[in-house]
Amino acid sequence: MRIDVVTIFPGYLAPLREALLGRAIEAGLVEVAVHDLRDWTHDVHQAVDDAPYGGGPGMVMKPQVWGEALDAVLAADERPARLVVPTPAGRPFRQSTAQAWAGEQRLVFACGRYEGIDQRVVDEAAARMPVDEVSIGDYVLVGGEVAVLVMVEAVARLLPGVLGNPVSAEQDSFSDGLLEGPAYTRPLTWRGLSVPEVLRSGHHGAIARWRRDRALERTADRRPDLLAALPADALDAADRAF
Numbered sequence: 001m002r003i004d005v006v007t008i009f010p011g012y013l014a015p016l017r018e019a020l021l022g023r024a025i026e027a028g029l030v031e032v033a034v035h036d037l038r039d040w041t042h043d044v045h046q047a048v049d050d051a052p053y054g055g056g057p058g059m060v061m062k063p064q065v066w067g068e069a070l071d072a073v074l075a076a077d078e079r080p081a082r083l084v085v086p087t088p089a090g091r092p093f094r095q096s097t098a099q100a101w102a103g104e105q106r107l108v109f110a111c112g113r114y115e116g117i118d119q120r121v122v123d124e125a126a127a128r129m130p131v132d133e134v135s136i137g138d139y140v141l142v143g144g145e146v147a148v149l150v151m152v153e154a155v156a157r158l159l160p161g162v163l164g165n166p167v168s169a170e171q172d173s174f175s176d177g178l179l180e181g182p183a184y185t186r187p188l189t190w191r192g193l194s195v196p197e198v199l200r201s202g203h204h205g206a207i208a209r210w211r212r213d214r215a216l217e218r219t220a221d222r223r224p225d226l227l228a229a230l231p232a233d234a235l236d237a238a239d240r241a242f
């Protein structure tokens with residue numbers, strides 16, 4: 001997979017080159033290119049924004065600059081691309097979104113700032129490629145870069161070879177519709193707190209049941225919406241008895 005990110009703050013994307021994802025890039029499991037939007041300005045001030053038509057707070061990012069930038073970035077590789085535009089007004093980004101995008105050959109992320117990008121940039125792009133306007137959550141950020149860091153990590157960890165232990169991607173939170181339960185490691189007792197006995201029993205059936213019960217308990221407590229959204233056959237008799 002090739003990932004391109006266009007932004008006026010390329011430095012914000014430096015964390016992509018760290019740790020697990022950085023190693024995946026070095027191993028050639030994923031390609032990441034970050035582009036400075038201002039490279040496609042032609043004026044001395046390198047203007048990327050202007051006042052909104054109709055008035056209102058703040059500034060809007062100019063379509064011309066974005067159009068030239070996306071044309072150039074898309075032309076740099078023949079693989080078909082999906083354009084992703086983070087926005088507070090976007091559809092929710094979920095694990096299912098990351099799973100769907102993990103099958104793409106190429107993702108191009110457009111990081112807006114100010115009050116966002118002129119809508120015509122999205123509309124014009126949508127005439128020639130799939131475009132997703134997405135939001136990572138119901139809170140307001142200052143720009144799209146942090147959202148791109150979140151989404152790139154969520155997608156990249158699903159790519160073959162990126163995670164050392166691929167099973168964990170399948171046993172993710174949300175992959176079975178539930179939050180994962182508590183995890184423990186050595187020491188056996190820490191500050192007077194001990195690891196639940198069942199986890200040391202070696203009884204795999206009992207351990208699986210305990211973990212499922214803790215996941216159901218935590219999901220019911222913290223995300224009852226996820227429980228309500230489970231398909232009818234997702235809970236077996238033992239689950240329902242819990």
Ligand SMILES: N#Cc1c(-c2ccc3ccn(Cc4ccc(CN5CCCC5)cc4)c3c2)n[nH]c1N
Pocket residue numbers: 057086087088090111112113114115116117134135136137138139140141142143144145147
């Ligand atoms: N993903 C994601 C995001 C973002 C996000 C993503 C991309 C950009 C580009 C610019 N901004 C700043 C901004 C902030 C608020 C508004 C709404 N206006 C404010 C007053 C009238 C309406 C418009 C833009 C962005 C914010 N925020 N929260 C998320 N989950």
